Amino acid sequence: GAGVSQSPSNKVTEKGKDVELRCDPISGHTALYWYRQSLGQGLEFLIYFQGNSAPDKSGLPSDRFSAERTGGSVSTLTIQRTQQEDSAVYLCASSVDGQLNYFGAGTRLSVL
Amino acid sequence: GNSVTQMEGPVTLSEEAFLTINCTYTATGYPSLFWYVQYPGEGLQLLLKATKADDKGSNKGFEATYRKETTSFHLEKGSVQVSDSAVYFCAFFTGGGNKLTFGTGTQLKVEL
Numbered sequence: 001g002a003g004v005s006q007s008p009s010n011k012v013t014e015k016g017k018d019v020e021l022r023c024d025p026i027s028g029h030t031a032l033y034w035y036r037q038s039l040g041q042g043l044e045f046l047i048y049f050q051g052n053s054a055p056d057k058s059g060l061p062s063d064r065f066s067a068e069r070t071g072g073s074v075s076t077l078t079i080q081r082t083q084q085e086d087s088a089v090y091l092c093a094s095s096v097d098g099q100l101n102y103f104g105a106g107t108r109l110s111v112l
Numbered sequence: 113g114n115s116v117t118q119m120e121g122p123v124t125l126s127e128e129a130f131l132t133i134n135c136t137y138t139a140t141g142y143p144s145l146f147w148y149v150q151y152p153g154e155g156l157q158l159l160l161k162a163t164k165a166d167d168k169g170s171n172k173g174f175e176a177t178y179r180k181e182t183t184s185f186h187l188e189k190g191s192v193q194v195s196d197s198a199v200y201f202c203a204f205f206t207g208g209g210n211k212l213t214f215g216t217g218t219q220l221k222v223e224l
Contacts, residue, residue, distance in 0.1 A: 004155065033211075042116065042201065042214035043156075056210045091156065100212065103148075103156040 002026075004104035006092050012110045013082055021077040021107045025094030032075050033100065034067060037089040046090075049075060082111045114139045116202050118215035125192055125222050133187040133218045135176075135202035143204040145169075145178055145185040146212070150199045159187075159200070192222045 005024040013019050025032050034046040045059040049069045060066070064082075069075040079086055087110050093103040119134040137145070147159040147169070160169035165180035174189045185202060202215040 035212075035214075040216065042216040043203075043212070045211040045213075048210045059211065093156075099158070099161075101158045105153070105155040 003102055004092055004094055006090075006104035006107050008107060009105065010108045010110075012112065014112055015084060016081055018078065018080045019082055019109065021079075021090050021109070023075045023077070023092035023094075023104060025073060025075070025092070026096075026102070027073075029094035029096045030072065031095040031098065032069060033093045033095070034075070034077050035091045035093070035103070037091060037106070039088070043091065046077070079109075082109075084111050087111045114204075114213045116204065116213055116215035118200075118202050118218050121199075121217070121219035123218060123220050125220070127194055127222055127224055128191045129222075131187070131189040131192045131196075131220065133200055133202075133220070134184070135186055135215060136182070136184045137202070137204050137213075138183065139204055139213070142180060145176070146203045146205075147174070147176055147185070147187050148201040148203060148214075150201065150217070152198070156201065192220070194222045194224060196220060197222045 007022045032049040035043045037043050047067050048056040051072050064080045067077045089106040089108050091103045091106045093100045115138045117136050144163045146161045148156045149159045150156045160171040162169040162178035168177045176185050176187045199217045199219045201217045203212045
C-alpha cells in the first residue's frame, strides 16, 4: 500500500490475555519503529528495526513486550499477560533514510 | 534527561487568527527538531523540520525556527483555517538518531 498500515485498528482484551499488533510498512522501507501513545502523555519509543534485526529495543517497558520482523517487511508487536496500564495507542512508522514522515493510524488497545 | 515541553491545550482560535504553539527541549548537543501533526482519525505526519541552529522549517503556511540559545522551536502560522484543527507534536532525535522524543501534544481547535 501507499502508507503504513496497522491492524487491528481497535483491540479490546481482558487483563491477562495475550495480544498481537501488526504493522505493514511502506514498501522498500528498511527501518521500522514502534511507539506508544498513552492518554495525556507524549509518544514513547518502544523498539526500532533495521531489516529484521532490532538494534534498539530499549523502550520496551517489560519482558511481557516483544516484537519481531520477518522478511524485512511486516512486524508484529506482542504483549503477553496484558495489564490495564498497557492500554494505549500503539503506533508504527517506517523509513528508508531515517526520517519519519508518516506513522500508521495506530492500534487502540483497551485492556479491561 | 532528554525531554520536550509543549504548551498545554486545547488551544481554541477563530479562523484567520495568528497561532503560536510553544516548544522547548532539553537534550545533549544540537538535535534535529521536528513538528508532527495528527489530524482526526489519521496517523501522525511530519509537518516541518530544522536540522541546525537558526534554520527555519516551513510547510503549509506553518513555520518554526531552531533557537539554540533558548532551546526552543515554536510553531507559528499567520492565519489559521478550520482545516488546521489537529493535534501538534514537537519532537527531536536522540539516541544516535534512532528514536524521537516527543512532547505531549497540543490540540488546536479552529472555529469559524
